[in-house]
Amino acid sequence: MSTLEAAVLQADGDTYLLPERIADLTGLGEFGMGGELLAAFIAAFIVGNLMLAMTGVAGPWAKRKITAAFTDRIAVNRVGPFGLLIIVADAVRLLAKENIIPEDVDRPAYDLAPIVVAGSAMLGFAVIPMGSGVQLADPEVGLVYVFAVSGIASVGLVMAGYASSNKYSLLGGLRAVAQNIAYEIPLVVTGMSVVVFAGTLQLSEIVAIQAEPLIELGGFAIPAWYAFVNPFAFVLFLAANFAEIGRNPFDTPEAPTEIVAGYQTEYSSVYFVLIYLGEFLHIFLGGAIIATIFLGGPAGPGPAELGIVWFLVKIWAVFLLTQWLRSALPRVRIDQLIEIGWKGMLVLSFANLVLTAILVGVIVA
Amino acid sequence: MSTDLTTTADQIDEDGLEALIGDRALTRDDHKNAPGFVIRPDEVQSVLFDLRDQAGFDHLSCVTAQQYDDRYESIYHLKTYDDPTREVSVVVPTPVDEPVSQTAEPVFRSADWAERENFDLVGIQYEDHPDMRRILLPETWQGHPLGLDYDQDKPQVVKFAQHANPLEADQHDTESDTMFLNIGPHHPATHGVLHVKAVLDGETVVDVEPDIGYLHRCEEQMCEQGTYRHQIMPYPDRWDYVSAGILNEWAYARAAEDLADLEVPEYAQVIRTMSAELCRIAAHMLALGTFALDVYGDFTAIFQYAFRDREVVQDILEDLTGQRLMFNYFRLGGVVWDLPEPREEFFEKTRDFLDELPAKVAEYDDLLTGNEIFQLRCVGTGILEPEVAKQYGCTGPTARGSGIDVDLRRDDPYGYYEHLEWDVITEDGCDNYSRVLVRMQEVEQSAKIIEQCIDLLEEWPEDEREIQSNVPRTLKPPADTETYKAVEAAKGELGIYIRADGTDKPGRFKIRSPCFHNLSALPEMVEGEYIPDLIASLGSLDIVLGEVDR
Structure with a gap:
C-alpha cells in the first residue's frame, strides 16, 4: 500500500486536493508557506496544461476530423498518423505569423482582450473536481465562483469588439454582451435548481451527492445524477450553456457570414490563437460544469482511479455535441436569439427553479 | 395619345401597337424577334407608359445602347410576363453631338441600372434619371468604352486625389444614429466581389446600395x-x-x-x-x-x-x-x-x-x-x-x-x-x-x-x-x-x-x-x-x- 494509493482513496472520500498531495509527495509542504505556494503552482501548471493540451487536440485536429465526419469528407490525414501532427504544424504556423495590429486600435484594451478571454476560462478549472484527486481548490462557493469567472469572458469580448476599431468587431462585441446577459441569468438560475437539490455550492459535495443510487433496476443502480433527477433542468442548462459559449445555433457574436468574424475580426497571430484557445477552453469549461453538476463529475464504472478518464470523456462528449450542432443547425437571428433568451429561457428557468424548490420542500417535509 | 383605343391589353396586335404609338413613331425599325418603333428621345416615357398600361407590356427585359456613325441608339426590349413571345422594341435615336434621352426609370425600375450601364459603357445620357452615375466602371474612368470614339490604347491616368476615398463615408456622422457599413467587396457572404454599402440603425438595415463592377471583364x-x-x-x-x-x-x-x-x-x-x-x-x-x-x-x-x-x-x-x-x-x-x-x-x-x-x-x-x-x-x-x-x-x-x-x-x-x-x-x-x-x-x-x-x-x-x-x-x-x-x-x-x-x-x-x-x-x-x-x-x-x- 503506497502513499499514492492512500492519497487517492482519501481524495475520493474527502477533499484531498492536488496541491496538498503534491506538497506531501514532494515534501514541499515542509518548507512552510513558500513550499505550499510552489506546490500549488505546480498543481495549477499540471491542470492548466492538461486543458491546454486538450484544446490543442480539439482545435486543429479533432474539430476538423469531427466536422469532416459529419460532412462526408476526410480532413487532415497527411501529417503524421491520422493527421495528428497537424497540431504541431498548425502551432508553428499560427505562432510564426505576423501579429498585425491595426493603426486605430485602442491599446492596451486590444492587447488585454485575448488574455482576458483565455484567462477567464482557465480560472474556472481551478475548482472543478476532475476525479482521481485532481482538483486545485474546493471552496464552499465553488459553483458561484465558476459562474463568476466564466462571466468575465464577456468583458474580454466587449474589449475585443470595442478596441478593434472595426465596425464588424463592434457589432460582434455588442452581440456578445446582449447574448451573454440574456443567457447568463437562465444559466445561473438553472444551476441554482441543482443547488436546491444538493443543498450546497461546494462542487465536491455536489459530485458526492450524485454518487448515491437513484433507483435500482435489476441489480443495476442508476446513480442520482441530476441529469436523471431533473432532465428538464439539464436540457435548459445545456441550451443556455451553448448560448453562453457562443456555439451553434447561438453563434451570432461571430456569425462568419454576417459580420465576418465578429469581435475577433482584427486579431491575428498569437492574439488570434489566444482568443481561439479561449473559445475552446470555454467549451471545455462549459462541458466541465455540465459534467460536474449534472453528470456526476468523475463518476463512472470501474475503479475510482479512472475518475479523470470518465470526466474527460464527459467533457469531450459535450464538445462533440457542439460540433454536431455546428454541422447540422442554422444560426438564429440576433433578435430571435434575444427573444428566446428573455421570453423563453428566463421564464422556463425560473419555473424550473420554483418547481424544484417546491418539490424538494415537499420531500424534505 | 390614342386614348380611344379600346382593345384589351392582351389582344393588341401589331396594328394595335402602331395605332397606340400613333405619330409618335417616327418610323419602323423591326427586329427579327419583334416589331420596332423609332421614337423621339423626349417621348420615351409617354410611349413606354402607354405600352405598359394599355398594351400590357409589363416587362422591360433589356435596354440596349449602341453608337452608329451618325447617331446613338437606345433600344428598350419590352415583353409581357404572361406571354414572353409578345415582344416590342422601342428604338430611341439620339444625335452624336448631344446624346441625351429621356429616362424610362419612372415607368420601369429596371431601367435604373440598365440606363446607368448604357451611360457607363456607351455614353448616352438619360435625362431626369435619379442616379446618373457609372455602374460597372470606376467613377474616375475616362471615356465610354463601347463608344466609337473611345481610344483603347490611351492609358487611364487617374490622380490619387481623384479617387473616391472609400473611408470617407466611413466617418461617424454625429448628427445621426446610423452607422455606415461597407459589406464587401471582401466579405465571406457576398458570393464573389460584391460591395454593398449599407446604412445600419443598430442591427436594422436602413439603406443598402449594391456597388457592382468589380468583376467586369468586357x-x-x-x-x-x-x-x-x-x-x-x-x-x-x-x-x-x-x-x-x-x-x-x-x-x-x-x-x-x-x-x-x-x-x-x-x-x-x-x-x-x-x-x-x-x-x-x-x-x-x-x-x-x-x-x-x-x-x-x-x-x-x-x-x-x-x-x-x-x-x-x-x-x-x-x-x-x-x-x-x-x-x-x-x-x-x-x-x-x-x-x-x-x-x-x-x-x-x-x-x-x-x-x-x-x-x-x-x-x-x-x-x-x-x-x-x-x-x-x-x-x-x-x-x-x-x-x-x-x-x-x-x-x-x-x-x-x-x-x-x-x-x-x-x-x-x-x-x-x-x-x-x-x-x-x-x-x-x-x-x-x-x-x-x-x-x-x-x-x-x-x-x-x-x-x-x-x-x-x-x-x-x-x-x-x-x-x-x-x-x-x-x-x-x-x-x-x-x-x-x-x-x-x-x-x-x-x-x-x-x-x-x-x-x-x-x-x-x-x-x-x-x-x-x-x-x-x-x-x-x-x-x-x-x-x-x-x-x-x-x-x-x-x-x-x-x-x-x-
Missing part, C-alpha cells in the same frame, strides 16, 4: 471581336461560371441561330435539353449549398452534401463535354459531338444519378427546409412582392418564388422542352424560403426532363443521330439584322441582343443578365430588415458576380 466587347461561328461560344461559359455554362451557351446559340436562320437537328435539340438541365441541377445545387452557408453560417453538412451531389452531375457533364466548368459544348446548329461511347455506360451513370436523387432531395428536406430554425430565419424575410419583382425585371427562380408564373422554357419554347412532360414551379411566399423551395423543386423537374431525354436518346435510331446541321464555315448575317433572344438560364432570363453589321463578327453584342436585374431589387427586399436577413436575401437571389458584371 465580355460584350470580347464577343464583338469574335467570329460568330467559333470564337464567341467559349465566352458564355464565363458569365455565370458556377456550372451553368451550357445554359449560357444556349442563350448565345439561340440568338445567333435566330439571326442567321440556322436550323438545329432534333437529335441535337434533345442532347442540348438534357445537358442544359444537368447544368441547371448543378447550378441549383450550388445555390442551395451557398444559401445554406449564408443562413447556417458555417460550412455545414448541407453545403458539403450539395457539393457532393453536384459533383456527380459534374462528372456526367465531364463525360459528355470533356470539361467540368467551361464546357464550350454547343455549336451554332447543334452540339460539338455526340454522347460519349459506350453510350450504355453514359446512360447508366446518368440514370443512377437520377435514381438516387429523390432520396437526396428528401435528405435536403429533412436537413434544410424542414428545420424549424431555418424556417424561423427564412419564412417572411426578404419579401419581394410580385409587382415589385416585375418592376425590377426579376426573372427565374426569384420571380417564381414571388408567385410569378413565368418560365421561358414553357412560354417561349425552344430546344425540346415543348415535347416533354414537366411543370413550372411557383411559390407564393415571396420570401427567402419560397425561393429555396422553388430551386429544390426545379431540381426534381430537371431530373424529370433529363430522364425523358435519356429515354429518347436511347431509342434514337443510329443513322439519324445528326448532331449538327450544315452551317457555313463563315457566317455573315446581312447587315442591320437585329435580334433579341432569351433562354431560361439557371438564374432567369438570359437574353442576347445581336446586331449584325455584314461582317463575320457582331456589330453589337449585348447581354441581358438575369442576376444583374435580380440584384437591383435587393434594396426593396432588405430595407427595414436585420443584417442576417440582408445576407440571407442576397443568398436567396443566387447571384453570380461574373454574370452581374460581365
Whole structure:
C-alpha cells in the first residue's frame, strides 16, 4: 500500500486536493508557506496544461476530423498518423505569423482582450473536481465562483469588439454582451435548481451527492445524477450553456457570414490563437460544469482511479455535441436569439427553479 | 395619345401597337424577334407608359445602347410576363453631338441600372434619371468604352486625389444614429466581389446600395471581336461560371441561330435539353449549398452534401463535354459531338444519378427546409412582392418564388422542352424560403426532363443521330439584322441582343443578365430588415458576380 494509493482513496472520500498531495509527495509542504505556494503552482501548471493540451487536440485536429465526419469528407490525414501532427504544424504556423495590429486600435484594451478571454476560462478549472484527486481548490462557493469567472469572458469580448476599431468587431462585441446577459441569468438560475437539490455550492459535495443510487433496476443502480433527477433542468442548462459559449445555433457574436468574424475580426497571430484557445477552453469549461453538476463529475464504472478518464470523456462528449450542432443547425437571428433568451429561457428557468424548490420542500417535509 | 383605343391589353396586335404609338413613331425599325418603333428621345416615357398600361407590356427585359456613325441608339426590349413571345422594341435615336434621352426609370425600375450601364459603357445620357452615375466602371474612368470614339490604347491616368476615398463615408456622422457599413467587396457572404454599402440603425438595415463592377471583364466587347461561328461560344461559359455554362451557351446559340436562320437537328435539340438541365441541377445545387452557408453560417453538412451531389452531375457533364466548368459544348446548329461511347455506360451513370436523387432531395428536406430554425430565419424575410419583382425585371427562380408564373422554357419554347412532360414551379411566399423551395423543386423537374431525354436518346435510331446541321464555315448575317433572344438560364432570363453589321463578327453584342436585374431589387427586399436577413436575401437571389458584371 503506497502513499499514492492512500492519497487517492482519501481524495475520493474527502477533499484531498492536488496541491496538498503534491506538497506531501514532494515534501514541499515542509518548507512552510513558500513550499505550499510552489506546490500549488505546480498543481495549477499540471491542470492548466492538461486543458491546454486538450484544446490543442480539439482545435486543429479533432474539430476538423469531427466536422469532416459529419460532412462526408476526410480532413487532415497527411501529417503524421491520422493527421495528428497537424497540431504541431498548425502551432508553428499560427505562432510564426505576423501579429498585425491595426493603426486605430485602442491599446492596451486590444492587447488585454485575448488574455482576458483565455484567462477567464482557465480560472474556472481551478475548482472543478476532475476525479482521481485532481482538483486545485474546493471552496464552499465553488459553483458561484465558476459562474463568476466564466462571466468575465464577456468583458474580454466587449474589449475585443470595442478596441478593434472595426465596425464588424463592434457589432460582434455588442452581440456578445446582449447574448451573454440574456443567457447568463437562465444559466445561473438553472444551476441554482441543482443547488436546491444538493443543498450546497461546494462542487465536491455536489459530485458526492450524485454518487448515491437513484433507483435500482435489476441489480443495476442508476446513480442520482441530476441529469436523471431533473432532465428538464439539464436540457435548459445545456441550451443556455451553448448560448453562453457562443456555439451553434447561438453563434451570432461571430456569425462568419454576417459580420465576418465578429469581435475577433482584427486579431491575428498569437492574439488570434489566444482568443481561439479561449473559445475552446470555454467549451471545455462549459462541458466541465455540465459534467460536474449534472453528470456526476468523475463518476463512472470501474475503479475510482479512472475518475479523470470518465470526466474527460464527459467533457469531450459535450464538445462533440457542439460540433454536431455546428454541422447540422442554422444560426438564429440576433433578435430571435434575444427573444428566446428573455421570453423563453428566463421564464422556463425560473419555473424550473420554483418547481424544484417546491418539490424538494415537499420531500424534505 | 390614342386614348380611344379600346382593345384589351392582351389582344393588341401589331396594328394595335402602331395605332397606340400613333405619330409618335417616327418610323419602323423591326427586329427579327419583334416589331420596332423609332421614337423621339423626349417621348420615351409617354410611349413606354402607354405600352405598359394599355398594351400590357409589363416587362422591360433589356435596354440596349449602341453608337452608329451618325447617331446613338437606345433600344428598350419590352415583353409581357404572361406571354414572353409578345415582344416590342422601342428604338430611341439620339444625335452624336448631344446624346441625351429621356429616362424610362419612372415607368420601369429596371431601367435604373440598365440606363446607368448604357451611360457607363456607351455614353448616352438619360435625362431626369435619379442616379446618373457609372455602374460597372470606376467613377474616375475616362471615356465610354463601347463608344466609337473611345481610344483603347490611351492609358487611364487617374490622380490619387481623384479617387473616391472609400473611408470617407466611413466617418461617424454625429448628427445621426446610423452607422455606415461597407459589406464587401471582401466579405465571406457576398458570393464573389460584391460591395454593398449599407446604412445600419443598430442591427436594422436602413439603406443598402449594391456597388457592382468589380468583376467586369468586357465580355460584350470580347464577343464583338469574335467570329460568330467559333470564337464567341467559349465566352458564355464565363458569365455565370458556377456550372451553368451550357445554359449560357444556349442563350448565345439561340440568338445567333435566330439571326442567321440556322436550323438545329432534333437529335441535337434533345442532347442540348438534357445537358442544359444537368447544368441547371448543378447550378441549383450550388445555390442551395451557398444559401445554406449564408443562413447556417458555417460550412455545414448541407453545403458539403450539395457539393457532393453536384459533383456527380459534374462528372456526367465531364463525360459528355470533356470539361467540368467551361464546357464550350454547343455549336451554332447543334452540339460539338455526340454522347460519349459506350453510350450504355453514359446512360447508366446518368440514370443512377437520377435514381438516387429523390432520396437526396428528401435528405435536403429533412436537413434544410424542414428545420424549424431555418424556417424561423427564412419564412417572411426578404419579401419581394410580385409587382415589385416585375418592376425590377426579376426573372427565374426569384420571380417564381414571388408567385410569378413565368418560365421561358414553357412560354417561349425552344430546344425540346415543348415535347416533354414537366411543370413550372411557383411559390407564393415571396420570401427567402419560397425561393429555396422553388430551386429544390426545379431540381426534381430537371431530373424529370433529363430522364425523358435519356429515354429518347436511347431509342434514337443510329443513322439519324445528326448532331449538327450544315452551317457555313463563315457566317455573315446581312447587315442591320437585329435580334433579341432569351433562354431560361439557371438564374432567369438570359437574353442576347445581336446586331449584325455584314461582317463575320457582331456589330453589337449585348447581354441581358438575369442576376444583374435580380440584384437591383435587393434594396426593396432588405430595407427595414436585420443584417442576417440582408445576407440571407442576397443568398436567396443566387447571384453570380461574373454574370452581374460581365
